Amino acid sequence: MSASHATTAGSAGAHAGTQDAAQRELRHHFVDMQQQSNTASLGMWLFLVTEVMFFGGMFCAYLIYRLMYFKDFAAASQSINVSWGAANTAILLISSFTMAMAVRCAQLGKQKLLVVFLLFTMLFGAAFLGVKAKEYYDKYEEKHVPGVNFEFKGGLLGHPEYVVNQQHAQMFFSIYFAMTGMHALHMIIGLGLMAYLIIASMRGKFDTSYYTPVENIGLYWHFVDVVWIYLFPLLYLISRTKG
Amino acid sequence: MATAVMPEQRTNYLNAEHGVKSWLLTTDHKRIALLYMVSVTFFFFIGGVYALLIRLELLTPAGDLVQADTYNRLFSGHGIVMVFFFLIPVVPAILGNFLVPIMIGAKDLAFPRINLLSWYLYIIAGMMVIHVLLTGGVDTGWTFYTPYSTAFASPKVVETGLAVFINGFSSIFTGLNFIVTIHRMRAPGMTWSRLPLFIWANYATSLIMVLGTPVIAITLVLLVLERVFHLGIFDPKLGGDPLLFQHLFWFYSHPAVYIMILPSMGIMSELIACFSRKRIFGFQFVALSSVAIAVLGFLVWAHHMFVAGMSVYAALIFSFLTFFIGVPSAIKVFNWTATMYKGSVTYETPMLYAFGFIGLFTIGGLTGLFLATLGIDIHVTDTYFVVAHFHYVMVGGVVMGYLGGLHFWWPKITGRMYPEGLGKLAALIGFIGFNLTFFPQFILGYVGMPRRYYQYPPEFQMLNVLSTAGATILGVGYLFPLVYLIWSLKYGEVASDNPWNAAGLEWKTTSPPPTFNFHEDPVVDFEAYNYDELKEIPRER
Numbered sequence: 001m002s003a004s005h006a007t008t009a010g011s012a013g014a015h016a017g018t019q020d021a022a023q024r025e026l027r028h029h030f031v032d033m034q035q036q037s038n039t040a041s042l043g044m045w046l047f048l049v050t051e052v053m054f055f056g057g058m059f060c061a062y063l064i065y066r067l068m069y070f071k072d073f074a075a076a077s078q079s080i081n082v083s084w085g086a087a088n089t090a091i092l093l094i095s096s097f098t099m100a101m102a103v104r105c106a107q108l109g110k111q112k113l114l115v116v117f118l119l120f121t122m123l124f125g126a127a128f129l130g131v132k133a134k135e136y137y138d139k140y141e142e143k144h145v146p147g148v149n150f151e152f153k154g155g156l157l158g159h160p161e162y163v164v165n166q167q168h169a170q171m172f173f174s175i176y177f178a179m180t181g182m183h184a185l186h187m188i189i190g191l192g193l194m195a196y197l198i199i200a201s202m203r204g205k206f207d208t209s210y211y212t213p214v215e216n217i218g219l220y221w222h223f224v225d226v227v228w229i230y231l232f233p234l235l236y237l238i239s240r241t242k243g
Numbered sequence: 244m245a246t247a248v249m250p251e252q253r254t255n256y257l258n259a260e261h262g263v264k265s266w267l268l269t270t271d272h273k274r275i276a277l278l279y280m281v282s283v284t285f286f287f288f289i290g291g292v293y294a295l296l297i298r299l300e301l302l303t304p305a306g307d308l309v310q311a312d313t314y315n316r317l318f319s320g321h322g323i324v325m326v327f328f329f330l331i332p333v334v335p336a337i338l339g340n341f342l343v344p345i346m347i348g349a350k351d352l353a354f355p356r357i358n359l360l361s362w363y364l365y366i367i368a369g370m371m372v373i374h375v376l377l378t379g380g381v382d383t384g385w386t387f388y389t390p391y392s393t394a395f396a397s398p399k400v401v402e403t404g405l406a407v408f409i410n411g412f413s414s415i416f417t418g419l420n421f422i423v424t425i426h427r428m429r430a431p432g433m434t435w436s437r438l439p440l441f442i443w444a445n446y447a448t449s450l451i452m453v454l455g456t457p458v459i460a461i462t463l464v465l466l467v468l469e470r471v472f473h474l475g476i477f478d479p480k481l482g483g484d485p486l487l488f489q490h491l492f493w494f495y496s497h498p499a500v501y502i503m504i505l506p507s508m509g510i511m512s513e514l515i516a517c518f519s520r521k522r523i524f525g526f527q528f529v530a531l532s533s534v535a536i537a538v539l540g541f542l543v544w545a546h547h548m549f550v551a552g553m554s555v556y557a558a559l560i561f562s563f564l565t566f567f568i569g570v571p572s573a574i575k576v577f578n579w580t581a582t583m584y585k586g587s588v589t590y591e592t593p594m595l596y597a598f599g600f601i602g603l604f605t606i607g608g609l610t611g612l613f614l615a616t617l618g619i620d621i622h623v624t625d626t627y628f629v630v631a632h633f634h635y636v637m638v639g640g641v642v643m644g645y646l647g648g649l650h651f652w653w654p655k656i657t658g659r660m661y662p663e664g665l666g667k668l669a670a671l672i673g674f675i676g677f678n679l680t681f682f683p684q685f686i687l688g689y690v691g692m693p694r695r696y697y698q699y700p701p702e703f704q705m706l707n708v709l710s711t712a713g714a715t716i717l718g719v720g721y722l723f724p725l726v727y728l729i730w731s732l733k734y735g736e737v738a739s740d741n742p743w744n745a746a747g748l749e750w751k752t753t754s755p756p757p758t759f760n761f762h763e764d765p766v767v768d769f770e771a772y773n774y775d776e777l778k779e780i781p782r783e784r
Contacts, residue, residue, distance in 0.1 A: 028759070029350035029428070039353045039427040046419050050457045057461035057491055061476060064487060146474050167475065167482040174474035174481075178465065 021210035037212040044216040048223045051186075055227055058179050062234060065171055070238075072168035075156040077238035079144065080176070081135065085236040088131045089228065095124030096225045103218045106201075106211035114201050114214070121221065122194040125187055132184055139173070146174045158242035176235055183231060186224045193217045255658070255755040270355035271758055276341035277656075278362050283337060284725070286328040286369060289376075291718065293321035298680075298714040301707045306698040314697035315382035322385030323403065324376075327410050328369055330641055331499060334506035335452075336361070336417055338648050339445045341656060343421055345749040345756060346439050348430025348765040353423040354416075361416040368410035375399045375406070384695065386496070389477035389488040393469040401470055404463040411460045414502075418452025421445050430748070432767035439747055439771050440529055444509025447533035451498045451505075451540060459495035462488065489551055493544035501540040504604075504636060505533055507644025508575055511600055514647050515579045517745040518594035519586030522772040525578040532571035539568045546615060550624045558617060565615035572608050576601060591743075592666030596647030599674045603639025607632060610685065625695070628688025631681045639677055646673070646724060653728065654738030658755045661735060665727045673720030679713025746772050 022033040030036040066073045102117035143151040152169040156162045197217055200206065206214060256273045266274060297317050300308045309317065340358070344351055352358050375381060381399045383392045392400045425438070425446050438446075466488070468474045475481025477488040516523045523529055545553060545561040579601060588594070610632040614620050623629060653661050683706035688694075692703050699707070741750040746769075752761050769776070 027355075029355070035427060039423055042426060043354060043419060043423045046422060046453060050415055050419070050453050053454055054457035054461050057458050057465070060491065061465065061487060064484070065482075068484075069482070147472065165482075171475045171482045174468075174476060178468055178474060178476075182461075182464075 021205065021207045023209075025205075025210045033210060037210075037215075040212045040216055041219070044219050048219065051223060055179075055182070058175065058182065059230070059234075062175050062179065065168075065175065066238070069165065069168035069171065071156055071159075071162060072165045073172045074239040075154055075162070075164045076144075076152065076169040076172035076176075077235060078157055078240065079142070079152070079154045080236050081138065082236050082240065084131055084135050085232055088128050089232050091124050091128050091131070092225045092228050095121050095128070096222055098124065099218050099221045102197075103211075103214055106206055106214040107208065109208040111201060111204070111206070114206070115198060118194055118198045118201065122191055122198070125191050125194065129184060129187055129191075132180065132187075136177075144173050146170045146177070157239070179231055179235065183224065183227055186227070190217075190221055190224055193220065253753060254757060255753065256758045257658075257755050259758045268359075270351070270359055272340050272344050272352045272355065272358055273656075273756065273758075273760075275358050275362055276337050279332060279336040279340060279365070282362075282366060282369065283329060283333050286324055287333075287721075289373075290321055290324035290329055291721065293317050293324065295714060295718060297321060298711040300697055301699070302711045304699050304701045304704050304707075309697065311697050312382065315384075315695070316380035318695055319381050319384050320376050323372060323381070323407070325637075326385050326499070327407050328365075328372065330503040330637055331414055332365060332417070333503075333641065333645050334510065334648065335421070335445060335448055335502075336365070336413075338441075338510065338645070338652060339421065339448075339506060340417070342652065342749055343424060343442060343445055344428065345752065345760050346442055346747060347425060347428060347433050348748050348761070348767060349424060349428035350759040350761075352420045353428055354420050357416050358420055361413045361420070364409050364413035364416070368406040368408075368413065371402055371406035371409070375403050386492060387463075387466060388492075389466065389469070389483075389485045390479060393466060393478050394480065398470075401467050404467045404470075408460050408463045408467075411456045411463075414452050415456045415460075418449035418456070421449040422453065425449075430765045430767055433748075434767075436527070437767060437769075437771050438530070439509075440512035440523060440526070440533075441506075441509035443530040444505045444512070444533045447537035448502050448505045450534075450537045451502050454541070455495040455498040455502075458491060459499075462491040462495070465491075486548070486551060486553075489548050490545065493547045494541075497544040497547060498537075498540040500633075500636070501536050503641045504644075505536060507600065507641045507648075508533065510644045510648035510651070511575075511579060511597055513745075513747070514593045514597040514651055515582050516772040516774065517651070517743055518591060518597070519583045519588050520774045520777075521582050521586040522770070522774055523578065524581035524584075525574070526771065528574050529578050532574040535571040536568065539564065539571065543568055546620070549617060549620050562615055562617050562620075566612060569608065569612055569615075572604075576605055576608075590667075591650075592661070592663060592670055593647040593651035595667055595670040595674075596643050596650065599670065599677075600640055600643040600647065603635050603643060603674075603677065607635030607639055610635065623688055625693055626688035627684040627692050627694055630694050631684035631688060634681045634684070638681070643673075646670070649724070649728075651743070652749070653731070654742045655749055655754050655756070657732055657735075658738055659731045659735030660738050660742065661724075661731045662727050665723060669720055669723035669727075672716060672723065676713050676716030676718070676720045680710050680717050681713070683707070683709045683713075744777055746774055746777060 026033055026036060030039065098117045098120040102114055102121060105111075105114040105117055139145055143149050150166070150170050150173070152164055152166055155164060194217070197214060200213065256271055260269075266278065269275060296309070297314070300306070300314060300317070306314070340352070379397060379399060381397055381403050383396045383400060387400065387404065425442060429438075465474075465476045469476050469478060469481070469483070473481065475483045477483040477485050479485060512523050512529055543561060543565045545557060546565045549558050549562075610628070614623065614629065614632060650661055650666055653659070687703055687706050687710075690703075692699055738754045740752070740754050742754075743750070748765055748767070749756075751765065
């Protein structure tokens with residue numbers, strides 16, 4: 001087995017001064033810590049590429065049906081509360097800022113601030129999910145969840161004469177729930193990773209010689225943030241004008 | 244020979260640790276390769292039994308052995324097991340896992356624990372598929388076309404889709420591990436121009452795994468969501484478009500064909516260089532043609548949909564691009580042939596498989612060009628011509644390559660030689676059985692026998708009998724290696740470190756290698772396939 005952290009996890013804090021994290025964490029099959037952390041970060045970047053392709057399938061479906069059923073998609077999109085979406089965008093952007101600060105603190109060896117910033121990141125992430133849950137509940141109340149009870153009563157802004165096609169509106173919400181649901185799942189995984197980072201940094205696992213997990217989980221966090229940056233305009237802002 | 248005993252055992256990866264736990268929790272890429280070998284072989288024989296049942300039913304024109312429903316489940320089970328649980332993992336996860344780190348002079352793959360996770364994901368997915376097969380199976384074919392799969396087929400579609408989804412992550416993690424390992428873990432002196440072609444091929448394969456597999460993953464998620472929660476995505480009754488499913492499905496599933504064949508092509512380059520005692524002709528072209536296939540492979544998917552109602556202009560473009568992908572494939576075949584020209588060719592078992600590969604892949608590839616031609620494609624769509632074509636590539640190509648590689652590296656993996664005479668015999672039986680099985684299907688398809696039907700007009704019977712007879716011979720050709728390779732584990736002649744006097748880092752360590760692959764860290768100061776420097780040394784066997 002590799003230089004395991006089983007031996008270090010419990011007592012690392014105690015002898016953190018005698019041995020730096022790089023010596024502790026270097027795995028058997030790497031020459032040095034630089035090779036190991038370069039390898040890990042290439043792995044994470046590549047994983048994010050697979051994530052782009054994963055979400056890409058849904059963006060493709062979105063694009064095609066939006067082109068096919070533009071008016072119905074616009075009408076359905078108008079029924080989503082844009083304020084909550086905007087608030088969530090702000091929350092996620094702030095969480096990305098706190099995450100970036102956490103990585104900076106890890107680089108500088110400010111262990112206590114690192115924990116504080118990670119806690120804030122987690123807090124904003126949880127707030128995002130809370131708002132999302134509220135939005136889902138609203139959609140449930142309005143019977144906008146696809147299924148037998150689906151009913152869309154809204155119209156298209158500025159076109160009172162347009163009769164919205166129920167089926168096509170339902171398809172918008174199918175894609176809405178699939179995309180935001182998959183994004184929320186990634187946020188939940190992200191929260192789990194944050195919890196891991198917080199526990200690990202409180203136990204003194206990281207120092208200036210070794211903080212690869214903070215960096216790589218940070219990359220993941222920013223990626224999930226970026227996905228939302230695309231989801232927000234595509235789903236909430238198809239058309240908000242009256243013309 | 245029967246009493247051959249290992250000389251005073253050196254510690255190697257096989258005897259370094261003992262017990263079930265030391266295998267199930269191993270992070271050694273070589274042990275994980277063996278875990279894969281056992282499980283992938285198991286699935287190969289399950290898929291094989293399904294194939295045999297299909298061939299038995301087709302022995303007579305009437306539907307007598309099974310009825311239509313059962314027959315649909317048989318070919319679906321055969322396709323799903325063989326594509327997702329045999330062909331895709333067979334070479335990368337077994338030989339690639341074992342050889343990639345050793346060939347580049349690394350101690351292990353970049354992420355050993357993720358490598359083990361890949362195997363567990365494969366096993367979980369495999370168990371789910373076996374559960375599906377035992378509780379009635381699915382009848383969608385391996386392609387899960389909507390709206391049949393989301394609105395009508397048996398509800399087992401959901402479990403099958405999730406199994407393929409999970410298995411996809413096994414494949415993604417393997418590909419990711421290979422790419423990162425090849426970039427970051429090469430020994431000093433192992434430049435890209437010195438990388439063995441098997442590594443180049445696995446690198447190209449990994450690109451496809453990483454870029455393509457997530458797309459089928461999300462497609463299957465959407466399929467399951469449509470089936471379970473009635474989200475309208477693909478079903479026209481819900482406003483969706485089934486063509487979108489086909490596009491997304493083939494965006495992965497056509498490149499997946501290259502996930503299967505590219506690693507076997509990599510094996511070919513190793514075998515042909517070794518048994519011709521020559522540096523591979525046009526090394527750079529062969530290396531880059533793998534990458535070219537990986538890239539072009541992403542641009543041809545819609546040739547599976549020529550009759551599905553696409554625009555004729557799109558069909559023209561996809562037809563053109565499909566012809567184009569013949570170029571890098573042909574580069575490989577020509578360069579292998581040129582390597583043999585004026586080489587000191589010998590005919591050991593791996594080389595026999597290599598010959599088989601070249602011949603069968605050439606037929607499979609050229610008939611692919613027939614199918615790329617729009618007019619002919621419309622004539623033979625969904626006939627046995629297509630079935631014969633892709634079996635020539637998948638079975639004639641991939642399996643021949645795998646068996647050749649397995650025999651070639653068997654002494655390195657196990658420390659024992661396989662029995663050469665039986666090996667040659669099995670290669671011959673397999674070649675004859677294969678052609679007898681699938682060549683008649685080209686004719687059947689051309690004269691109009693559609694695929695996926697359990698009965699057929701009596702005038703097709705002669706060719707179907709030939710095909711079924713061939714399938715039994717082919718089965719024997721596969722059972723042979725299973726028996727004598729297992730036999731050789733105990734009774735085979737003890738292998739030297741380099742029984743073929745072959746080039747490459749894997750032959751510079753002991754057989755079997757130690758846990759960390761090399762006794763001292765390798766430094767590479769030689770080119771790949773430097774057989775001109777090795778020529779004078781007499782063979783050890």
